[in-house]
Amino acid sequence: xxxxxxxxxVIDDEEILLDLVSEVLEDHGFIVTALTSxxxxxxxxxxxxxxxxxxxxxxxxxxLSGTDLAKEILAIRPDIPIILYTDYPEVxxxxxxxxxxxxxxxxKSSRTEELALCIKRVLES
Numbered sequence: 001x002x003x004x005x006x007x008x009x010v011i012d013d014e015e016i017l018l019d020l021v022s023e024v025l026e027d028h029g030f031i032v033t034a035l036t037s038x039x040x041x042x043x044x045x046x047x048x049x050x051x052x053x054x055x056x057x058x059x060x061x062x063x064l065s066g067t068d069l070a071k072e073i074l075a076i077r078p079d080i081p082i083i084l085y086t087d088y089p090e091v092x093x094x095x096x097x098x099x100x101x102x103x104x105x106x107x108k109s110s111r112t113e114e115l116a117l118c119i120k121r122v123l124e125s
Contacts, residue, residue, distance in 0.1 A: 006053040006123055007031040011041040011069065013061045017108075021056070024112040030119070038064035042072055049077050054119060058108070059086035059097075067097050074101045081122045085115070 008030045012018040015036055022034040035041040038061045045052060055073055057066035070082045081103040097105055103122050106115060
């Protein structure tokens with residue numbers, strides 16, 4: 001069963017999209033920490049890894065890709081579910097992400113409601 005008031009770390013360098021995703025997730029009852037910088041998100045996560053229940057990361061970000069961020073996070077907490085979302089789902093990226101332990105890959109063009117439902121499914125599994 002999904003954890004009540006799960007704390008989601010969301011990372012996307014597109015601030016407008018980050019705000020929209022955060023609002024929808026909060027409307028679904030999640031606690032959201034939203035960040036535009038993958039290196040900063042990594043530092044926040046490393047500073048308090050037990051705080052978060054799930055991570056949602058954009059794949060295409062400057063400085064650190066979502067896949068590379070996921071790899072670093074999973075090295076610290078292999079049990080944390082990670083949803084990677086991207087505009088351009090490439091087969092090679094999907095295979096690499098799955099190989100390192102990413103839970104799900106979702107196309108960014110999906111409605112934000114689909115992301116919220118995906119998060120609930122991942123938390124329930």
